[in-house]
Amino acid sequence: MTPDTIDQIFVISKHLLLGYLPSSLQPVVSAILSVVPVLVVFPLLFAITTVLERKGLGRIQNRYGPNRVGPFGFSQPIADGIKSLTKEDIIPRNADQVVHFLAPLLLVLAAFLAYAVLPIGRNMVITNLNAGVLFFFAIGSMVELAVFMAGWSSRSKYSLLGAMRAVAQMISYEIPLVLASIVIIMVSGSLSTVDIVNLQAGYTSIWPHWFVFTPWGFAGFLLFMVAATAESNRSPFDLPEGESEIIAGYYIEYSGFKFALFFLGEYLGMFATSGLAITLFLGGWAAPFSFLTWIPSYFWFFAKLLVLIAVFIWIRGTFPRLRMDQLMNLAWKFMLPMSLLNIVTAGVWHFMPAGIVRWLVCIALLVAPCLLLSRLLKQGKKLQVRTYRFAE
Amino acid sequence: MNLIFFILATLTIVGTAAAMSLRSAIHCILALTIGLVGLAALYLLLGAQFVGFTQILVYVGAVAILAVFAIMMTQGASAPTQPILSSSWLTGVSVAVAVFAVLAWAIHASASTQTAQPQPEVSVNQIGAALMHRFGLPLEIMGLLLTAALIGAVILAMPEKKETL
Numbered sequence: 089m090t091p092d093t094i095d096q097i098f099v100i101s102k103h104l105l106l107g108y109l110p111s112s113l114q115p116v117v118s119a120i121l122s123v124v125p126v127l128v129v130f131p132l133l134f135a136i137t138t139v140l141e142r143k144g145l146g147r148i149q150n151r152y153g154p155n156r157v158g159p160f161g162f163s164q165p166i167a168d169g170i171k172s173l174t175k176e177d178i179i180p181r182n183a184d185q186v187v188h189f190l191a192p193l194l195l196v197l198a199a200f201l202a203y204a205v206l207p208i209g210r211n212m213v214i215t216n217l218n219a220g221v222l223f224f225f226a227i228g229s230m231v232e233l234a235v236f237m238a239g240w241s242s243r244s245k246y247s248l249l250g251a252m253r254a255v256a257q258m259i260s261y262e263i264p265l266v267l268a269s270i271v272i273i274m275v276s277g278s279l280s281t282v283d284i285v286n287l288q289a290g291y292t293s294i295w296p297h298w299f300v301f302t303p304w305g306f307a308g309f310l311l312f313m314v315a316a317t318a319e320s321n322r323s324p325f326d327l328p329e330g331e332s333e334i335i336a337g338y339y340i341e342y343s344g345f346k347f348a349l350f351f352l353g354e355y356l357g358m359f360a361t362s363g364l365a366i367t368l369f370l371g372g373w374a375a376p377f378s379f380l381t382w383i384p385s386y387f388w389f390f391a392k393l394l395v396l397i398a399v400f401i402w403i404r405g406t407f408p409r410l411r412m413d414q415l416m417n418l419a420w421k422f423m424l425p426m427s428l429l430n431i432v433t434a435g436v437w438h439f440m441p442a443g444i445v446r447w448l449v450c451i452a453l454l455v456a457p458c459l460l461l462s463r464l465l466k467q468g469k470k471l472q473v474r475t476y477r478f479a480e
Numbered sequence: 481m482n483l484i485f486f487i488l489a490t491l492t493i494v495g496t497a498a499a500m501s502l503r504s505a506i507h508c509i510l511a512l513t514i515g516l517v518g519l520a521a522l523y524l525l526l527g528a529q530f531v532g533f534t535q536i537l538v539y540v541g542a543v544a545i546l547a548v549f550a551i552m553m554t555q556g557a558s559a560p561t562q563p564i565l566s567s568s569w570l571t572g573v574s575v576a577v578a579v580f581a582v583l584a585w586a587i588h589a590s591a592s593t594q595t596a597q598p599q600p601e602v603s604v605n606q607i608g609a610a611l612m613h614r615f616g617l618p619l620e621i622m623g624l625l626l627t628a629a630l631i632g633a634v635i636l637a638m639p640e641k642k643e644t645l
Contacts, residue, residue, distance in 0.1 A: 184504075184506075184507075186507075187506070187507070187510065217529065218529050218603060218604065219529040219530050219533050219604055222529075222530065222533040222534065222537065222604075223533050225537055226533040226534070226536035226537040226540075226541065227536075228541075229536065229537055229540060229541020229542070230536070230540055230541070232541065232545055233513065233540060233541075233544060233545060233548075236545065236548055237510070240506060240548070240552065248552075252549075252552075255545060255549075259541075259542075259545065262541075277605075278605075279604050
């Protein structure tokens with residue numbers, strides 16, 4: 089078994105299986121064989137992430153996480169699944185029955201559809217669309233509609249307020265998200281995710297060609313990650329669904345399995361956006377160093393995905409929640425100008441000759457306005473140094 | 481190919497017909513969204529990937545949300561009490577039929593349906609290049625228009641300065 093065979097094992101076995109079928113059945117079975125692994129692997133990853141998150145947050149907060157159910161608490165998702173499946177499904181009498189039923193379905197549908205254009209390994213993408221990145225953002229915009237449907241149909245003040253806040257947050261942060269990825273599209277000249285990853289799969293001596301190792305790529309990656317955290321309503325941007333703020337925001341009237349579907353949809357959206365960040369900035373399935381390319385490509389994709397999930401959990405446990413106006417100010421007054429500047433910087437990088445001058449100019453073009461903008465935005469507010477007193 | 485076309489066309493027509501006939505305004509918007517998604521799927525069936533996905537991104541992601549926000553903030557949750565069909569429905573139907581007849585005649589008599597032309601393969605690269613080179617001025621004017629709309633929205637949403645006595 090050469091490294092190439094292990095790398096392409098899923099592709100080879102799929103072709104082998106298709107060879108045994110008559111050619112009329114082949115497209116359907118090929119589609120099913122491509123889609124079912126995604127439908128199996130990512131919900132499993134969701135289950136593992138829930139327990140990792142609870143234990144990780146617990147450790148950050150100086151306590152154990154769940155530790156009763158299995159070995160060190162790692163069978164907690166099974167218990168959670170059984171609980172949410174057997175809970176009574178309560179629908180408020182005033183609620184809009186059809187829309188109330190369809191909202192979690194639309195959310196999970198949109199979240200699963202987004203995986204169709206992510207290259208999980210070499211030659212392992214469900215569909216290689218010419219406009220792959222555009223497809224991803226189009227599907228992401230359906231999530232906002234699902235959130236609104238959930239909040240509206242519950243006919244409850246808290247859920248409507250939570251839905252409006254969530255939709256406002258999502259549409260505000262969609263702009264820096266898209267603008268940060270436009271830089272990558274500009275530089276690679278293609279909207280296809282497979283092309284973008286293939287462009288990053290080369291090496292100069294041992295160093296990879298990932299876009300994150302350029303000034304504009306790094307700034308774009310940071311902007312993209314902050315916008316992705318806000319798009320999936322993760323802490324510190326989870327005001328629309330925080331427990332102590334608005335009880336549960338737009339899914340307050342959902343119980344049992346529909347609540348679990350919302351949870352699943354939110355985490356799947358987080359994985360999909362992380363997957364897109366990996367594809368655009370972190371080199372997709374490419375190994376970090378040229379002497380590590382014998383490890384299969386799908387391993388590197390999931391390793392990077394797990395690192396990003398760990399960073400999300402870490403950020404959740406570390407930062408306090410942002411207030412609504414702070415959140416919106418961050419999106420419109422800071423991230424939007426920075427993402428536009430990032431596009432200009434990428435253009436400057438493209439037209440300057442290669443060398444140290446290019447690096448210094450681009451870094452100055454990004455860091456100086458960032459500092460100036462943050463000083464400017466801080467001027468009207470009276471901010472003092474915070475002192476913390478820890479409980480002993 | 482024909483079966484898919486008929487399914488999508490049925491979806492679009494049912495969605496837009498429901499958008500006209502449902503009672504609650506939010507239901508109408510959601511049905512219209514189904515019709516718009518059907519339209520996007522028809523674009524994709526014709527091979528126009530960029531237009532199809534942009535249709536979803538713009539119409540479903542922005543216009544539908546704008547419409548639901550507008551309805552939510554102006555009408556509230558009360559169900560309408562008037563009947564669905566207005567009293568002048570005959571005039572409305574005849575005007576719609578007349579417009580449809582004119583459009584159908586115009587499309588049928590145009591050059592591209594008379595002579596069978598090969599379907600052009602337009603990639604996003606070509607659309608971008610055309611926007612930047614040939615249609616540069618319309619692009620800038622669109623940007624100006626959107627900026628004006630943005631400024632107008634900010635002015636409408638700005639809190640008014642209270643007069644200090």
